[in-house]
Amino acid sequence: MSGGPQGDGTVGKALAVLDRVAAFGRPVRFGELLEESPFPKATLYRFVQTLTSQGMLSFDPERQTYAPGLRLVRLAHAAWDQSSLAPVARPHLDALSREIGETVHLAQLDGGSVLYVDKRNAREPIEMFSQAGKVGPAYCTGVGKAMLAWVEPEALDRVLSQQSYHRFTDHTLTSARALRAELARIRARGHAFDDQEHEPGIICIAVPILTQQHRMLGAVSVTTSTDRGDLSGLAGLAPQLRATADEIAREAQNWRFPDQTRQDLKRGEQPCRA
Amino acid sequence: MSGGPQGDGTVGKALAVLDRVAAFGRPVRFGELLEESPFPKATLYRFVQTLTSQGMLSFDPERQTYAPGLRLVRLAHAAWDQSSLAPVARPHLDALSREIGETVHLAQLDGGSVLYVDKRNAREPIEMFSQAGKVGPAYCTGVGKAMLAWVEPEALDRVLSQQSYHRFTDHTLTSARALRAELARIRARGHAFDDQEHEPGIICIAVPILTQQHRMLGAVSVTTSTDRGDLSGLAGLAPQLRATADEIAREAQNWRFPDQTRQDLKRGEQPCRA
DNA sequence: GGTCAAGTTCCATTATTTGAAACTTGGTTT
DNA sequence: AAACCAAGTTTCAAATAATGGAACTTGACC
Numbered sequence: 001m002s003g004g005p006q007g008d009g010t011v012g013k014a015l016a017v018l019d020r021v022a023a024f025g026r027p028v029r030f031g032e033l034l035e036e037s038p039f040p041k042a043t044l045y046r047f048v049q050t051l052t053s054q055g056m057l058s059f060d061p062e063r064q065t066y067a068p069g070l071r072l073v074r075l076a077h078a079a080w081d082q083s084s085l086a087p088v089a090r091p092h093l094d095a096l097s098r099e100i101g102e103t104v105h106l107a108q109l110d111g112g113s114v115l116y117v118d119k120r121n122a123r124e125p126i127e128m129f130s131q132a133g134k135v136g137p138a139y140c141t142g143v144g145k146a147m148l149a150w151v152e153p154e155a156l157d158r159v160l161s162q163q164s165y166h167r168f169t170d171h172t173l174t175s176a177r178a179l180r181a182e183l184a185r186i187r188a189r190g191h192a193f194d195d196q197e198h199e200p201g202i203i204c205i206a207v208p209i210l211t212q213q214h215r216m217l218g219a220v221s222v223t224t225s226t227d228r229g230d231l232s233g234l235a236g237l238a239p240q241l242r243a244t245a246d247e248i249a250r251e252a253q254n255w256r257f258p259d260q261t262r263q264d265l266k267r268g269e270q271p272c273r274a
Numbered sequence: 275m276s277g278g279p280q281g282d283g284t285v286g287k288a289l290a291v292l293d294r295v296a297a298f299g300r301p302v303r304f305g306e307l308l309e310e311s312p313f314p315k316a317t318l319y320r321f322v323q324t325l326t327s328q329g330m331l332s333f334d335p336e337r338q339t340y341a342p343g344l345r346l347v348r349l350a351h352a353a354w355d356q357s358s359l360a361p362v363a364r365p366h367l368d369a370l371s372r373e374i375g376e377t378v379h380l381a382q383l384d385g386g387s388v389l390y391v392d393k394r395n396a397r398e399p400i401e402m403f404s405q406a407g408k409v410g411p412a413y414c415t416g417v418g419k420a421m422l423a424w425v426e427p428e429a430l431d432r433v434l435s436q437q438s439y440h441r442f443t444d445h446t447l448t449s450a451r452a453l454r455a456e457l458a459r460i461r462a463r464g465h466a467f468d469d470q471e472h473e474p475g476i477i478c479i480a481v482p483i484l485t486q487q488h489r490m491l492g493a494v495s496v497t498t499s500t501d502r503g504d505l506s507g508l509a510g511l512a513p514q515l516r517a518t519a520d521e522i523a524r525e526a527q528n529w530r531f532p533d534q535t536r537q538d539l540k541r542g543e544q545p546c547r548a
Numbered sequence: 549g550g551t552c553a554a555g556t557t558c559c560a561t562t563a564t565t566t567g568a569a570a571c572t573t574g575g576t577t578t
Numbered sequence: 579a580a581a582c583c584a585a586g587t588t589t590c591a592a593a594t595a596a597t598g599g600a601a602c603t604t605g606a607c608c
Binding site for chain 2: 025026049053055056058067070076077080084115132133135
């Protein structure tokens with residue numbers, strides 16, 4: 001019942017190994033995995049064998065290294081298609097991108113981190129997976145703060161404690177205290193800014209995607225650089241962002257993320273189907 | 275030792291369940307999974323619980339449905355980055371796309387199917403995961419046939435037997451026999467065509483990505499429609515495709531896919547590092 | 549309030565995982 | 579060339595986790 005990261009028997013342990021391999025960010029040798037593994041050699045060895053035989057890891061026999069396998073790409077396609085906001089949001093992101101002509105991101109919260117699920121670049125062909133599927137910090141990005149500001153109070157403590165508060169720039173908020181104050185401002189204002197908190201010269205405005213019941217599903221942002229724009233310019237885009245987010249929320253609610261609880265329905269609140 | 279799809283203990287069984295959920299292509303109820311499952315109710319139930327608690331599946335409590343989870347998207351990002359040709363190929367695909375102005379695909383072979391790992395659209399912003407991560411048939415696509423033509427003879431039998439040979443159009447090759455003949459032509463010619471074998475009106479030219487030792491790593495293709503072009507027009511692009519594929523192969527070999535076996539090295543063949 | 553299907557939990561049995569230790573392999577040193 | 583060493587692989591009795599029949603709960607619909 002407890003959603004523990006490593007509590008679930010053999011399968012949980014094997015997936016933890018998979019995570020370790022992915023976290024290396026480069027092909028990794030068995031010995032390297034062994035060093036930081038809680039498992040004895042033979043056990044880790046069998047996990048790695050199993051995962052490789054399953055296509056979840058790929059093995060380079062020349063260098064004797066393991067890397068996450070292509071089967072994950074297949075599975076992720078299905079996940080992206082079914083469990084993310086991206087399919088619903090796509091036409092709205094296209095429209096927003098066309099209107100505004102700047103980089104647009106769609107993100108969801110995934111275990112205290114921001115998971116970018118889609119992206120639009122104005123000019124060039126988009127960079128693909130290198131962006132979709134990427135994770136980033138929540139406490140110092142526009143989409144991250146926009147989402148955190150609407151996380152339920154009970155869940156917020158845990159999420160705030162998961163942040164690293166690494167100081168990327170002079171503007172980075174480096175404590176839960178400072179972040180809480182910022183989240184209050186964001187709630188009052190309805191949107192979040194990133195004022196070079198993650199990367200120098202990069203600024204952005206983000207709005208949360210909220211259901212009618214104020215459940216937070218994700219966030220949309222528009223990014224630019226201090227060369228080309230400023231925060232007040234971005235602030236002017238808030239209405240368009242808000243409208244986009246609302247449209248995404250409405251459709252998501254109808255098709256994928258209904259959030260009427262049974263209690264809500266019993267209390268006679270109006271169903272959300274159009 | 276045998277890389278059987280379901281031979282590896284509990285982990286293999288759990289991953290088989292994950293595949294089943296992904297294959298549905300839509301959120302699925304427990305009962306639906308149970309119907310076509312070889313496992314008894316309680317066993318399947320625990321698998322689904324474990325996978326959900328691990329984030330490999332997401333559960334919609336309102337509709338009581340399961341779908342592939344976002345953790346897969348995170349892991350797939352790492353897989354795409356480390357195990358696919360895409361990062362190496364990106365600049366070359368960009369260049370090819372700019373020169374030719376038609377849709378370009380990068381694909382790899384994954385268990386008898388074609389896995390598209392990257393794509394360039396000429397005009398519009400690219401469709402993301404909806405294409406990268408997508409799988410398609412090998413026997414009736416340009417990239418598929420180009421890759422099959424350079425699979426080692428011993429492995430080919432098995433791969434050919436995995437094809438469905440479904441007749442998508444009048445031009446589809448519907449037997450291993452017909453396909454073998456086509457593969458011989460492709461080997462002789464150096465590139466493959468798709469003459470509306472998968473979709474009416476869609477044609478393409480594809481070349482394999484081959485290492486110096488003729489190990490097949492993947493394929494690149496240019497697609498167009500019968501409205502805008504024809505096969506002889508596509509044939510004219512062969513040199514540019516060949517050049518792109520060779521550049522990708524050279525870099526891949528240096529950085530990621532060295533394919534000198536130990537025997538090769540002992541026999542004193544020249545190492546492939548630049 | 550009764551009926552039914554779908555989903556969830558229980559627990560003795562059974563099969564799988566576990567991990568220390570022994571072994572193999574390939575490369576390096578004496 | 580033999581001895582050595584580190585990295586990877588296999589073995590097998592003990593420990594642990596998976597299994598699945600059956601009983602139970604839940605909520606929807608008479």
